[in-house]
């Protein structure tokens with residue numbers, strides 16, 4: 001795919017500050033703050049009801065926050081001018097619009113919405129989607145609709161993509177191929193992506209950063225590489241009554257992320273092998289399964 005140059009002066013693509021969104025008595029976003037820089041592929045991770053779709057809705061201007069601000073390319077999210085909108089792409093959780101259009105017709109029709117009509121979709125993207133251009137949208141399966149909304153979101157080569165569980169209905173091969181396509185789309189560019197998912201392992205290879213949310217707040221924010229390398233369980237060895245105190249008293253740069261009450265183990269961020277001397281024979285280090293760490297962090 002071709003890689004359009006981003007605007008060289010941009011420091012951040014997204015700036016969210018103290019965002020609050022309340023539905024009735026429910027604080028779906030409870031003071032969320034986060035920025036996304038050009039070139040970042042941010043995995044938005046959290047359990048059901050954590051606030052991921054609400055955050056995306058506020059970012060795209062579908063939802064009006066109660067307080068705080070969400071800015072994209074420096075503009076308030078609900079007030080994006082057309083030229084800024086044209087730099088964004090969005091894949092919703094489910095696509096239910098334009099049921100009577102034929103696939104090819106819809107791709108052409110939506111192209112006319114842009115002030116500068118985009119070129120035809122990338123052949124590699126169309127080959128991946130493997131859609132019948134003559135089929136009506138309403139006749140597509142859930143996974144085929146998801147492929148179509150991915151084609152529509154990528155076709156104008158946006159600088160910022162917002163993907164709300166884009167692979168949820170895709171089969172394993174299509175998921176893998178989509179992740180490779182996304183990595184290729186962003187490689188060597190300053191394009192940014194916010195991609196929500198429940199499945200960390202899908203995003204592990206492509207995301208540069210993991211943003212964990214729970215109860216409407218950011219609970220952990222880490223570069224993906226660091227997440228793999230420095231998150232560990234510290235497990236008391238059999239017979240040790242407790243973990244060594246110096247692991248937890250703040251002298252070591254360890255951030256506790258969770259505890260396993262059954263074993264007394266703690267999940268920490270910031271581990272490095274040079275700290276092994278502090279363990280003596282009182283604790284073992286275990287590398288967590290990424291999904292298990294995700295559950296612990298967002299509990």
Ligand SMILES: Nc1ncnc2c1ncn2[C@@H]1O[C@H](COP(=O)(O)OP(=O)(O)OP(=O)(O)O)[C@@H](O)[C@H]1O
Pocket residue numbers: 023024026027028046047048049050051052053054055
């Ligand atoms: N339109 C709405 N009206 C009332 N409550 C809502 C509305 N939209 C979201 N909520 C509530 O806000 C909270 C956050 O929901 P949201 O859809 O943002 O979570 P999510 O992280 O996207 O969840 P999921 O992983 O299930 O898609 C939930 O408690 C949800 O019930």
